[in-house]
Amino acid sequence: MTQQKMFNLEQSPLLTDLYELTMLQTYYEHGMTGESVFELFMRKTPNRHFFVAAGMETAADWLENLQFKPHELDWMKQTGLFSQAFIDQMATFRFTGDMNAISEGEIAFPEEPLIQIIAPLPEAQFIESRLMNIIHYQTLIASKAARCQLAAQGTPIVDFGMRRAHGGEAGLWAARSCYLAGFTSTATCLGSARYNIPPAGTMAHAFILAHDNEDQAFERFARSHPDNVVLLIDTYNVERGARRVVELAPRLAADGITIHGVRIDSGNLAANARKARQILDAGGLTDTRIIVSGGLDEHRIAELIADGAPIDGIGVGSNVDTSADAPFLDSAYKLHYFNGKPRGKHAEGKTDLPGQKQIFRRKNAHGYLEEDLIALSHEIHDGEALIAPLMRNGKVIPEHSTELTLDAARNRCATAIQGLPKFLQTLKSQSTVYPVKLSGELQKMQAELKERATAD
Amino acid sequence: MTQQKMFNLEQSPLLTDLYELTMLQTYYEHGMTGESVFELFMRKTPNRHFFVAAGMETAADWLENLQFKPHELDWMKQTGLFSQAFIDQMATFRFTGDMNAISEGEIAFPEEPLIQIIAPLPEAQFIESRLMNIIHYQTLIASKAARCQLAAQGTPIVDFGMRRAHGGEAGLWAARSCYLAGFTSTATCLGSARYNIPPAGTMAHAFILAHDNEDQAFERFARSHPDNVVLLIDTYNVERGARRVVELAPRLAADGITIHGVRIDSGNLAANARKARQILDAGGLTDTRIIVSGGLDEHRIAELIADGAPIDGIGVGSNVDTSADAPFLDSAYKLHYFNGKPRGKHAEGKTDLPGQKQIFRRKNAHGYLEEDLIALSHEIHDGEALIAPLMRNGKVIPEHSTELTLDAARNRCATAIQGLPKFLQTLKSQSTVYPVKLSGELQKMQAELKERATAD
Numbered sequence: 001m002t003q004q005k006m007f008n009l010e011q012s013p014l015l016t017d018l019y020e021l022t023m024l025q026t027y028y029e030h031g032m033t034g035e036s037v038f039e040l041f042m043r044k045t046p047n048r049h050f051f052v053a054a055g056m057e058t059a060a061d062w063l064e065n066l067q068f069k070p071h072e073l074d075w076m077k078q079t080g081l082f083s084q085a086f087i088d089q090m091a092t093f094r095f096t097g098d099m100n101a102i103s104e105g106e107i108a109f110p111e112e113p114l115i116q117i118i119a120p121l122p123e124a125q126f127i128e129s130r131l132m133n134i135i136h137y138q139t140l141i142a143s144k145a146a147r148c149q150l151a152a153q154g155t156p157i158v159d160f161g162m163r164r165a166h167g168g169e170a171g172l173w174a175a176r177s178c179y180l181a182g183f184t185s186t187a188t189c190l191g192s193a194r195y196n197i198p199p200a201g202t203m204a205h206a207f208i209l210a211h212d213n214e215d216q217a218f219e220r221f222a223r224s225h226p227d228n229v230v231l232l233i234d235t236y237n238v239e240r241g242a243r244r245v246v247e248l249a250p251r252l253a254a255d256g257i258t259i260h261g262v263r264i265d266s267g268n269l270a271a272n273a274r275k276a277r278q279i280l281d282a283g284g285l286t287d288t289r290i291i292v293s294g295g296l297d298e299h300r301i302a303e304l305i306a307d308g309a310p311i312d313g314i315g316v317g318s319n320v321d322t323s324a325d326a327p328f329l330d331s332a333y334k335l336h337y338f339n340g341k342p343r344g345k346h347a348e349g350k351t352d353l354p355g356q357k358q359i360f361r362r363k364n365a366h367g368y369l370e371e372d373l374i375a376l377s378h379e380i381h382d383g384e385a386l387i388a389p390l391m392r393n394g395k396v397i398p399e400h401s402t403e404l405t406l407d408a409a410r411n412r413c414a415t416a417i418q419g420l421p422k423f424l425q426t427l428k429s430q431s432t433v434y435p436v437k438l439s440g441e442l443q444k445m446q447a448e449l450k451e452r453a454t455a456d
Numbered sequence: 457m458t459q460q461k462m463f464n465l466e467q468s469p470l471l472t473d474l475y476e477l478t479m480l481q482t483y484y485e486h487g488m489t490g491e492s493v494f495e496l497f498m499r500k501t502p503n504r505h506f507f508v509a510a511g512m513e514t515a516a517d518w519l520e521n522l523q524f525k526p527h528e529l530d531w532m533k534q535t536g537l538f539s540q541a542f543i544d545q546m547a548t549f550r551f552t553g554d555m556n557a558i559s560e561g562e563i564a565f566p567e568e569p570l571i572q573i574i575a576p577l578p579e580a581q582f583i584e585s586r587l588m589n590i591i592h593y594q595t596l597i598a599s600k601a602a603r604c605q606l607a608a609q610g611t612p613i614v615d616f617g618m619r620r621a622h623g624g625e626a627g628l629w630a631a632r633s634c635y636l637a638g639f640t641s642t643a644t645c646l647g648s649a650r651y652n653i654p655p656a657g658t659m660a661h662a663f664i665l666a667h668d669n670e671d672q673a674f675e676r677f678a679r680s681h682p683d684n685v686v687l688l689i690d691t692y693n694v695e696r697g698a699r700r701v702v703e704l705a706p707r708l709a710a711d712g713i714t715i716h717g718v719r720i721d722s723g724n725l726a727a728n729a730r731k732a733r734q735i736l737d738a739g740g741l742t743d744t745r746i747i748v749s750g751g752l753d754e755h756r757i758a759e760l761i762a763d764g765a766p767i768d769g770i771g772v773g774s775n776v777d778t779s780a781d782a783p784f785l786d787s788a789y790k791l792h793y794f795n796g797k798p799r800g801k802h803a804e805g806k807t808d809l810p811g812q813k814q815i816f817r818r819k820n821a822h823g824y825l826e827e828d829l830i831a832l833s834h835e836i837h838d839g840e841a842l843i844a845p846l847m848r849n850g851k852v853i854p855e856h857s858t859e860l861t862l863d864a865a866r867n868r869c870a871t872a873i874q875g876l877p878k879f880l881q882t883l884k885s886q887s888t889v890y891p892v893k894l895s896g897e898l899q900k901m902q903a904e905l906k907e908r909a910t911a912d
Contacts, residue, residue, distance in 0.1 A: 007646055009466055014645040015624050017616070018657030021645065026680040032666060075649040081684060121666055128660070132619040133627060140622075160473070163588040164784045166596075167625030168471050171589060189470040189477065190463055193531040201474030204584070206791040209799040210488060210577055224482040228537060234803055236909050266803055318784040327783040328620045328774040335662040343665040347690055347722055453692050 006071045010169070013068050013093075014075060016129040021076070025086040027122045036121040037337035037356040038128070039113035040135055043330035049424045050434070051329070052146045052413055053114050054177050055138030056104040057404040059131055060396050063095045066127070097123050099391035102359070103403060105142075105180055105413035106386060107420065109372060109436045112359050114139065116387060121338060128333045136331045137170060138177045144323040145181035146417055147298040148316060150425050153305055156184040157314045158200045159191075160293060161321030174321040180409050182417070187315075195406050202228060202263070208235040215244050222252050222259065230261040230291060233276065238264055242276040246283030261289035261313065269294065270309035277310040289313055297324065298427055342445050346453035353442060354449045359386040368421050375439035462527045466625070467518070469549075470528050472585040477532070481542040483578045492577040493793035493812040494584070495569035496591055499786035505880045506890065507785070508602045508869055509570050510633050511594030512560040513860045515587055516852050519551045522583070553579050555847035558815070559859060561598075561636055561869035562842060563876065565828060565892045568815050570595065572843060577794060584789045592787045593626060594633045600754075600779040601637035602873055604772060606881050607758040612640040613770045614656045615647075616749060617777030630777040636865050638873070643771075651862050658684060658719070664691040671700050678708050678715065686717040686747065689732065694720055698732040702739030717745035717769065725750065726765035733766040745769055753780065754883055798901050802909035809898060810905045815842040824877050831895035 007014060027033065042051055068076075068090050076087050097119020102108050115135060117124045148157055159178040162171030168190075175191025185200035186192055192199035203221055211217035214236065222229045229252075233241025242262065249259055262280070264272045269292040280288050292304070293315030304311055318324065335343045336354050344352030353374065360373040360383035373381055390400055402408060417425075423432050438446070463470060483489065498507055524532075524546050532543050553575020558564055571591060573580045604613055615634040618627030624646075631647025641656035642648055648655035659677055667673035670692065678685045685708075689697025698718065705715055718736070720728045725748040736744050748760070749771030760767055774780065791799045792810050800808030809830065816829040816839035829837055846856055858864060873881075879888050894902070 007649055009624050009628065009646070012646055014649050015618070015627065016645055017618060017643040018645055018648070018655045019643065019659055019663075020657075022657060022677075022681055022684065023659055023663045026663070026676050027666070029680050030676055036666070038662070072649075075645070079648070079655060081655070081681070125660075125662060125666075128662075129619045130624070133621065133624060136620050137622045162471070162473060163585045164592050164787060165589065166593045166622035166778065166783075167629055168465050168586070168589060169623030169625040171471065172465065173623055187473040187475065189472055189474055189531070190465070190468055192474070192535070193463055193470050193528075199474045199535060199537070201478060203475055203479050204581075205801050206494070206581060206584075207475075207479045207482070209791045209801065210483070210492070210581075210794050220482050220486055221478075224485050225478055225537070228478065235801055236803055238803075322622065322778070322783040324783045327622075327778040327780045331620060335665045338666050345661050345665065345691055347692055347694075 011062065011065055012072060013066055014072050015133070016126065020126050020129055021082065024122045024126055025082055027125065028086060028089055033120045033122060034339045035118060036124045036335060038117045038124045038333055039336050039357065040115040040131065040331065040333045041113050042108070042110055042139070043332060044110040045326055045329045047326045048143055048329075049430060050143070050420065051108045051139050052142035052181055053102040053106050053108045053139055054104055054142035054180055054409070055135040056101050056115070056390065057406070057409070058138065058173070059115065059134045060099065060391055060404060062130065062134065063099065063127065063391065064395060066095045068093060093126070094394060095119065095123050095127060096394040098389065098393070100387045101390045102386050103388065103409070103412055105409035105411070105416065107369070107416045109434055111353060111436060112372065112374060113357055113387060116356065118356070132331055132333050136329060138173050140323045140329050141174050141177035141321065142181045142413070144298075144320050145178040145183060146413070147427060148301055148320060149182040149417065151298040151301040151305065151427060152314055155305065155311060155314055157182075157316060159183050159186045159188065159320065160315045161317035162188040164318040165321040170321065176406060178320065180406060180413055182410070182414055202230040203232050205232065205235050205265075208232060214241060215248065218244060218248050219251070222248070222257055226257045229257060229259045230263055231259065232265065233262045234264050234266050234272065238267065238272045239275050239279060242279035245288070246279060246285060249283065249285055259285060259288050261291050263291045263293065263315070265292075265294045270304055270307045273309045273311050291315060293317070295319065302427055342449060344446075344449045346450050351446055351450045351453070353438070353446055355442065355445050357387070357442065360384065361386055363419065367419055369419050369434070372434070372436045373439055374436060374442060376441050376445065379439055379441055381439065467521055468528060469522055469524050470531060471589070472582065476582050476585055477538065480578045480582055481538055483581065484542060484545055489576045489578060490795045491574060492580045492791060494573045494580045494789055495792050495813065496571040496587065496787065496789045497569050498564070498566055498595070499788060500566040501782055501785045503782045503885075504599055504785075505886060506599070506876065507564045507595050508598035508637055509558040509562050509564045509595055510560055510598035510636055510865070511591040512557050512571070512846065513862070513865070514594065514629070515571065515590045516555065516847055516860060518586065518590060519555065519583065519847065520851060522551045524549060549582070550850060551575065551579050551583060552850040554845065554849070556843045557846045558842050559844065559865070559868055561865035561867070561872065563825070563872045565890055567809060567892060568828065568830060569813055569843060572812065574812070588787055588789050592785060594629050596779045596785050597630050597633035597777065598637045598869070600776050601634040601639060602869065603754040603883060604757055604776060605638040605873065607754040607761065607883060608770055609761055611761065611767060611770055613638075613772060615639050615642045615644065615776065616771045617773035618644040620774040621777040626777065632862060634776065636862060636869055638866070638870055658686040659688050661688065661691050661721075664688060670697060671704065674700060674704050675707070678704070678713055682713045685713060685715045686719055687715065688721065689718045690720050690722050690728065694723065694728045695731050695735060698735035701744070702735060702741060705739065705741055715741060715744050717747050719747045719749065719771070721750045726760055726763045729765045729767050747771060749773070751775065758883055798905060800902075800905050802906050807902055807906045807909070809894070809902055811898065811901050813843070813898065816840065817842055819875065823875050825875050825890070828890070828892045829895055830892060830898060832897050832901065835895055835897055837895065
């Protein structure tokens with residue numbers, strides 16, 4: 001397995017699709033190294049009214065450090081698929097291009113470029129697979145988590161989902177994307193360690209089961225973690241669990257220890273929370289918080305809130321970290337400009353939006369989003385231009401590096417969500433769609449592309 | 457970002473849930489280090505008749521190398537959540553226990569332990585989150601891919617899904633899990649490099665769009681990759697693309713270059729494949745293979761095959777790498793034995809299967825699976841015992857290390873799928889369920905647990 005570990009998962013350029021390399025060999029052979037513009041965007045996705053743009057920090061970091069190591073070049077050689085001239089070329093391959101992007105945490109809609117890469121064709125082409133892998137998942141999860149935030153109406157949410165996230169990187173990125181969208185903390189230690197997200201967590205059912213009785217488990221935990229006492233009360237019976245908490249509280253209080261909360265992880269959460277609240281209140285533990293978890297998503301959160309269940313905190317896991325109702329978005333990374341010409345696919349009646357673009361966002365007098373206009377990047381229109389420079393010549397622009405922090409993205413997201421028109425702040429499917437218009441120039445270019453493609 | 461990269465994603469013990477650490481501190485404080493048995497299993501999952509056990513190699517490798525590095529201990533300290541005595545304890549923490557498992561690639565059913573950990577309680581507890589993260593996803597994808605294999609009835613399948621897999625590790629593991637289940641190759645270079653899976657791939661639409669016309673794109677690619685000529689013919693119009701392939705073929709043949717295949721990635725794939733086949737055949741290219749891709753899953757593959765579409769290869773992506781119809785399984789890792797006593801959760805009418813268990817699989821005279829029996833591990837029954845030792849005292853048992861190779865798992869999976877009863881080889885939901893019975897002793901232990909839990 002030593003050989004396997006030579007390849008660093010997070011940084012290896014071999015985390016790509018083979019066709020990126022086969023295409024590159026041909027591009028280099030024919031000197032096709034002129035400037036190209038690729039755009040990464042999402043097509044329409046069921047169950048989502050909007051996207052939260054995410055992954056820009058990871059993408060920029062990856063692009064800055066992209067290079068082939070000797071054992072990676074060796075692999076290319078071993079495949080027998082590439083010329084030595086091309087392998088030599090890849091030894092010095094770097095990303096030297098520009099990246100423009102919607103700011104991380106900002107709201108985006110279908111067809112709007114999230115990322116724009118302006119670079120020599122082989123560079124812009126090569127980065128496709130991993131760039132998509134980074135932006136797609138983080139945007140997917142930030143968008144899902146934002147729906148949970150809207151549903152929770154201010155009740156704090158914690159991400160518990162690492163175990164069933166799809167691999168470790170997903171667990172890590174889910175922690176970041178959920179926090180970006182407004183969650184208060186993560187159970188994933190590495191998420192906390194890497195991104196400075198507050199960590200959260202206390203005990204599993206196994207902890208209770210490993211003790212001969214529930215009382216003992218509760219008391220031992222509380223004395224071991226006097227500042228972080230949240231007790232899991234549903235291993236056997238929620239009401240009995242709550243009564244044991246009430247019995248234990250005075251003994252702990254005598255030693256200055258407060259029971260901060262209880263967690264309920266199964267059954268009818270609203271009913272169980274009510275029963276527990278009643279018992280805790282009757283026992284004088286009116287400040288002890290009730291945290292619920294277990295199979296929650298935005299719809300179940302909305303039900304709990306609508307039901308007025310006495311819930312002070314929410315843990316979400318698999319449904320959010322896998323975006324279970326829409327486990328992937330219809331993401332695309334397309335060549336829209338090369339060698340002085342707009343480009344785009346036209347087939348089966350669908351025509352891409354060609355050219356390098358800009359998004360102009362217009363807000364009403366109350367600060368709510370009113371309309372987006374997608375135009376060509378040289379056009380000037382009213383509204384805030386959303387796509388801004390982030391990297392130049394392969395490096396993050398120093399003045400923009402602070403905008404890439406998670407805290408900046410999280411603040412931006414909170415503001416952006418508040419600015420959503422009310423019909424986008426609900427979970428229900430809508431007949432009204434947020435208006436994203438195309439400029440006259442862009443429509444003209446699209447029509448010309450269609451004509452050219454049909455004639456070709 | 458330097459600080460961030462200190463934490464190795466694949467190996468960091470901080471890729472865990474915080475509660476594993478909080479629980480451990482209490483276990484150590486109270487000397488709760490006796491032998492425990494945890495079992496990892498899947499509960500019933502909609503849309504799946506069976507699971508393909510996967511992830512054992514990754515899990516064993518991770519367990520063998522599990523240890524805290526100084527900066528990881530520093531993080532623990534910085535949180536302020538842990539005692540110095542506990543942090544010191546974790547500095548020497550290793551996994552020293554045993555792991556038994558169903559062999560990778562074998563078929564498994566709900567409630568059957570895939571992995572059994574026998575170790576001091578803190579060790580067995582600590583590994584929960586990442587062990588689940590490893591086994592859950594790889595089993596999820598191997599199970600999904602096996603359904604595609606059944607649907608494809610021998611037509612080769614390639615995994616294209618990395619870009620929309622959930623992070624890089626998912627893309628990498630999907631490559632492995634799909635190959636394990638019978639796919640022939642992967643587009644993911646790192647999957648190929650790490651696991652010796654044949655790589656596959658040629659060109660994207662961007663390659664065609666970067667040229668001024670399709671002919672030129674085809675010819676340049678073919679001459680650049682004379683041994684790997686598969687041309688993407690649907691950028692503008694499939695029929696015109698196919699005719700261009702026919703026109704190009706003699707020019708290439710004059711230089712000894714064969715067009716191995718064409719790929720169609722959009723539209724009505726069956727109809728497009730038929731049109732292309734007709735044009736290729738009429739042009740004498742009867743050996744040129746047709747590969748289709750674009751939004752495929754096992755159901756769409758089954759339709760294409762039932763339709764008799766002339767398809768020689770299939771590319772699958774997002775639907776498989778995210779297991780889109782069931783993006784997570786109801787996986788569990790539960791304490792079933794500790795300090796000489798069977799353990800298990802009993803709440804809301806559900807009682808775990810306690811105790812350390814074994815699965816006995818019975819086959820009929822034709823080699824088809826007939827019935828599984830879950831029993832306690834000391835029981836002796838007819839049938840093949842599926843749970844076998846894999847690690848002892850924290851190390852893979854040398855004689856078993858060859859069983860952990862991907863090729864061994866792939867062969868095992870192919871045999872296992874052939875041995876599935878016919879009603880499990882279809883995609884449709886079934887009223888008949890594969891019989892998984894519980895031994896009398898296990899039922900008795902479960903009843904006692906229920907009684908004890910209710911009385912407690």
